[in-house]
Amino acid sequence: MRAARFGLAEYRRDRDLRRHVGLTASPEDTVTSLMSVEARLEATRLAGDAAYSVARHIEVLIALLAEARFLRGGTVA
Helix, strand or coil: CHHHHHHHHHCCHHHHHHHCCCCCCCHHHHHHHHHHHHHHHHHHHHHCCCCCCHHHHHHHHHHHHHHHHHHCCCCCC
């Protein structure tokens, strides 16, 4: 989570979001989709699966934090 918080400054919605969930209809749908992606990554991590990517997990956490902030009325670049 520390790395994800650090990465928030570099997050750009138009550039980064589509890599993880595409552009969805609403901020609520986006956060829900990102939570599903993160849950799958966490399950993969906990299973010790060699396909697990720390970098991808951090990227998804960054997007999730940024989108949650956007949903709460903050700004996302």
